[in-house]
Amino acid sequence: METSASLLERLTTRPDEASWRRLDALYRPLIRRWLSGEPSLRDDVDDLTQDVMTVLVRELPAFRRQRTGSFRRWLRAITVHRLQGHLRATRRRAAVSAPLDACPLVDQLADEESTLSRRWDEEHNAHVVRRLLELIEGEFAATTVTAFRRVVLDGAKPAEVAGELSISVNAVTVAKSKVLSRLRQEAEGFLD
Amino acid sequence: MSLVPATHPTAADLIAFGQGKLPADAVDAVARHVETCDACRQAVDAVPADSFAGLVKGAHAKGATALPAAASKFGASDSLMGRATTPAPPHGLPPELADHPRFRVVRELGRGGMGVVYQAEHKMMERQVAIKVISKSVLDHPEALARFEGEVRAAAKLKHPNIVAAYDAERAGDLHMLVMEYVDGVDLAKVLKRKGPLPILNACHYVRQAALGLKHAHEEGMVHRDVKPQNLMLTPKGQVKVLDFGLARLASERKGAGLTQDGAFMGTPEYVSPEQATDARTADIRADIYSLGCTLYALLAGRPPFAGEATPMKQVLAHIEKEAAPLSEVRPEVPAELSAVVARMLAKDPARRYQTPGDVAQALTPFCKAAPKEAAPAAPPGRDTRLGGDTGSEKALPFKKRVDHARPKTADKRRPSSGNGNRWAVLVAAGLALPLLLAGIILVIKWTKKDGSSTEVTLKFGGDNANPGAKAGEGGVKPAAGEGDGFVSLFDGKERKEWQASKFNVEGLCTVEDGVLVLSAKEGKVARFETRRAYSDFHLRVEAMNIPGKNKTLDLRTAVEVKECYAVSFGGETYDAPLEHLAIGSFVRETGEIRRADWLQPRNRVSVKDYAWFRLEVVARANKIVVKVEGENVLEYEDVGVPWKSGKIRLAAGGSTPLRIRKIEIKELPPTKPTDRK
Numbered sequence: 023m024e025t026s027a028s029l030l031e032r033l034t035t036r037p038d039e040a041s042w043r044r045l046d047a048l049y050r051p052l053i054r055r056w057l058s059g060e061p062s063l064r065d066d067v068d069d070l071t072q073d074v075m076t077v078l079v080r081e082l083p084a085f086r087r088q089r090t091g092s093f094r095r096w097l098r099a100i101t102v103h104r105l106q107g108h109l110r111a112t113r114r115r116a117a118v119s120a121p122l123d124a125c126p127l128v129d130q131l132a133d134e135e136s137t138l139s140r141r142w143d144e145e146h147n148a149h150v151v152r153r154l155l156e157l158i159e160g161e162f163a164a165t166t167v168t169a170f171r172r173v174v175l176d177g178a179k180p181a182e183v184a185g186e187l188s189i190s191v192n193a194v195t196v197a198k199s200k201v202l203s204r205l206r207q208e209a210e211g212f213l214d
Numbered sequence: 215m216s217l218v219p220a221t222h223p224t225a226a227d228l229i230a231f232g233q234g235k236l237p238a239d240a241v242d243a244v245a246r247h248v249e250t251c252d253a254c255r256q257a258v259d260a261v262p263a264d265s266f267a268g269l270v271k272g273a274h275a276k277g278a279t280a281l282p283a284a285a286s287k288f289g290a291s292d293s294l295m296g297r298a299t300t301p302a303p304p305h306g307l308p309p310e311l312a313d314h315p316r317f318r319v320v321r322e323l324g325r326g327g328m329g330v331v332y333q334a335e336h337k338m339m340e341r342q343v344a345i346k347v348i349s350k351s352v353l354d355h356p357e358a359l360a361r362f363e364g365e366v367r368a369a370a371k372l373k374h375p376n377i378v379a380a381y382d383a384e385r386a387g388d389l390h391m392l393v394m395e396y397v398d399g400v401d402l403a404k405v406l407k408r409k410g411p412l413p414i415l416n417a418c419h420y421v422r423q424a425a426l427g428l429k430h431a432h433e434e435g436m437v438h439r440d441v442k443p444q445n446l447m448l449t450p451k452g453q454v455k456v457l458d459f460g461l462a463r464l465a466s467e468r469k470g471a472g473l474t475q476d477g478a479f480m481g482t483p484e485y486v487s488p489e490q491a492t493d494a495r496t497a498d499i500r501a502d503i504y505s506l507g508c509t510l511y512a513l514l515a516g517r518p519p520f521a522g523e524a525t526p527m528k529q530v531l532a533h534i535e536k537e538a539a540p541l542s543e544v545r546p547e548v549p550a551e552l553s554a555v556v557a558r559m560l561a562k563d564p565a566r567r568y569q570t571p572g573d574v575a576q577a578l579t580p581f582c583k584a585a586p587k588e589a590a591p592a593a594p595p596g597r598d599t600r601l602g603g604d605t606g607s608e609k610a611l612p613f614k615k616r617v618d619h620a621r622p623k624t625a626d627k628r629r630p631s632s633g634n635g636n637r638w639a640v641l642v643a644a645g646l647a648l649p650l651l652l653a654g655i656i657l658v659i660k661w662t663k664k665d666g667s668s669t670e671v672t673l674k675f676g677g678d679n680a681n682p683g684a685k686a687g688e689g690g691v692k693p694a695a696g697e698g699d700g701f702v703s704l705f706d707g708k709e710r711k712e713w714q715a716s717k718f719n720v721e722g723l724c725t726v727e728d729g730v731l732v733l734s735a736k737e738g739k740v741a742r743f744e745t746r747r748a749y750s751d752f753h754l755r756v757e758a759m760n761i762p763g764k765n766k767t768l769d770l771r772t773a774v775e776v777k778e779c780y781a782v783s784f785g786g787e788t789y790d791a792p793l794e795h796l797a798i799g800s801f802v803r804e805t806g807e808i809r810r811a812d813w814l815q816p817r818n819r820v821s822v823k824d825y826a827w828f829r830l831e832v833v834a835r836a837n838k839i840v841v842k843v844e845g846e847n848v849l850e851y852e853d854v855g856v857p858w859k860s861g862k863i864r865l866a867a868g869g870s871t872p873l874r875i876r877k878i879e880i881k882e883l884p885p886t887k888p889t890d891r892k
Contacts, residue, residue, distance in 0.1 A: 140360065141356065143360065147269055148269065151269055151273045152270075152274055155270065155274075174263075175271055180259055190249075192250065192251075192255045193249060195232075195248060196249055199231050199236075199241070199245065200241060201234075202233070202267065202270070203238065206234040206266055207238055213269075
């Protein structure tokens with residue numbers, strides 16, 4: 023896999039299947055988990071997740087081109103849009119005029135300032151770095167990954183980790199920086 | 215400071231490497247070096263973790279299953295990073311800081327509402343820093359934490375000699391810290407307390423520097439929201455640095471619970487602007503200008519304008535309702551011109567203040583005459599440099615001695631230079647007497663800068679070939695006529711003569727201020743001004759300011775009824791945008807009946823900063839109307855009904871936020887046949 027451009031950049035300039043798979047692996051679980059949070063959507067979570075992912079994939083190049091804000095807000099907007107469409111369709115099928123606040127998830131997500139929207143932003147970022155780390159780990163030797171995790175995630179001292187892994191302190195520092203660089207680079211554009 | 219000999223990677227590269235910021239193609243070379251060089255490895259280890267590393271760590275601390283499982287839990291569950299933890303000891307150094315791997319705390323510098331500030335030394339880099347440990351009570355909820363980091367990240371982008379640099383948000387265990395530039399100095403509140411009113415020259419010089427700092431922040435899209443003497447640090451060299459960018463909001467969130475509802479109040483009662491006190495969300499950079507005005511007032515008078523009020527709440531109300539005693543009365547040697555500058559900074563209506571910190575700095579320049587020029591913010595040696603001793607002595611204040619013949623020349627060219635220094639103040643006083651609700655009214659006071667050149671130029675669109683005229687808009691308005699591209703200017707930068715009140719104008723005003731055409735109306739009213747003649751097919755080019763608030767609208771081909779027109783709306787609040795923050799609004803064929811249904815959403819979005827000037831273009835050909843923002847098509851509308859063929863162009867601004875246009879020009883196009891007619 024090419025590693026000199028961020029995932030977002032690869033997807034918008036020279037997308038390949040591996041990149042699309044990575045995007046899917048990155049975002050599908052997040053969307054799914056969010057939608058699962060709304061009881062009234064329970065039966066449609068998979069379909070809706072697919073809907074959102076479809077729009078995401080279709081609109082991504084345009085997002086990159088005319089980027090006007092953060093990715094997470096854009097994603098939230100797509101989700102809200104799809105959910106609104108879904109609710110309208112459901113109401114039409116049910117042929118009743120359901121009250122508009124039938125889905126608090128949508129209303130709250132549609133509101134930029136709601137607690138839920140802010141939480142969306144936070145959890146989006148946390149999810150992206152956590153999941154992306156998992157996804158890029160395969161690009162590194164196991165020792166490198168362990169050194170990174172011990173130092174950055176556990177806060178262990180490099181000397182200590184060097185002892186554990188029987189590598190030099192320098193190698194620990196390098197491991198930490200390399201994985202961090204790669205993670206930062208791969209995440210670029212998603213977290214702004 | 216040189217970390218490594220020349221053959222090693224540069225210190226900057228090592229830091230970037232340590233934070234994972236080095237470009238991918240440079241990583242390997244540095245990595246190879248660090249593999250074998252202990253000195254560089256140590257330097258890398260000493261690099262402070264930045265917010266990204268914090269995010270990575272925080273994200274994992276939560277565990278992979280921490281996302282809320284059900285919407286019903288969203289309100290209460292706390293899956294995020296800011297978990298409640300055991301509090302640090304109320305006094306003494308928190309253990310996380312005491313054995314911090316990178317920082318050695320030197321001493322406590324002070325305590326405030328936000329937390330405790332320490333002076334510390336970065337062990338490896340041998341750099342002095344100030345570390346503000348944010349109270350847990352401030353960051354006790356995840357939103358505050360996220361906002362804290364966001365604000366710090368934004369503040370870290372500010373680099374200016376008159377701003378205390380923020381380096382990073384940092385976590386040590388459960389401690390949240392802001393690492394920032396250590397300033398060897400004292401805040402102006404302490405100076406004021408120690409010495410009472412400052413010499414006029416010094417006060418103006420300090421406040422002007424603060425204005426330059428705010429100007430830089432404003433250009434980066436930031437406001438301070440808590441400008442006051444406590445937040446202005448004075449160095450021994452006489453340099454002033456604005457402190458605590460981005461933190462006001464956090465502090466207010468905590469206070470907010472006690473005072474009023476969300477966002478309703480932030481700031482400091484003695485220094486808060488009326489609009490910020492009323493609805494903090496509407497407060498923009500001009501609120502900072504007001505607070506800076508209070509600060510200058512305090513530095514000159516020895517106390518802020520409404521210090522006499524008994525309680526903080528009364529002080530806040532006074533900002534909204536009362537007039538400050540004119541500075542020249544409180545301290546007679548303050549020249550009338552300076553008193554007027556302060557009065558303008560303290561105008562209740564933001565529209566009547568200086569509109570940018572740059573304008574303030576310029577207005578204060580004449581009063582800093584003896585101080586060095588723009589290029590050197592520091593005071594000249596020997597002037598008020600000894601904070602421990604007495605302030606700049608009176609002999610160091612040539613301005614005061616020369617006040618009568620050293621009148622500022624740039625403040626107002628149009629006003630005769632003597633005799634009626636108070637007339638302006640009287641006019642303003644009349645303006646101030648208006649209740650806040652009338653804030654939209656703009657008095658026609660020609661108190662403009664000499665050349666109007668320092669308007670908010672945040673134009674960033676490079677490579678603009680499509681619209682050569684746009685560049686001409688920088689730094690003031692230049693008529694488009696004569697450019698040879700067929701466009702005719704509808705505003706010459708001086709008078710509004712092309713624009714007449716529409717019969718639908720509801721108590722609105724149309725004025726020219728500093729080369730800008732301003733439409734304004736008070737709350738509940740609408741300013742509507744229109745061209746003298748009708749246009750059918752045309753290309754309209756506008757440079758307007760993106761002011762958030764009520765809708766600002768260009769109505770095209772207006773007809774008999776007010777809503778019979780094509781309307782291009784922006785900056786509005788009624789527009790329900792499902793995608794993204796509103797940059798440019800909507801476009802509609804407005805009639806009473808189909809208004810909502812036909813309320814179109816832009817296909818493309820072009821982001822325009824709040825209060826930035828942007829280019830808005832409309833090309834109307836028969837039933838097709840195309841709207842462009844910054845040269846990009848955002849909307850293409852085809853009226854498949856019976857289109858309005860011709861009509862006047864009308865500008866409209868509702869509510870309390872004005873429409874500001876610095877350039878508007880039109881080219882008529884040969885008629886074309888409608889397409890796709892039913």
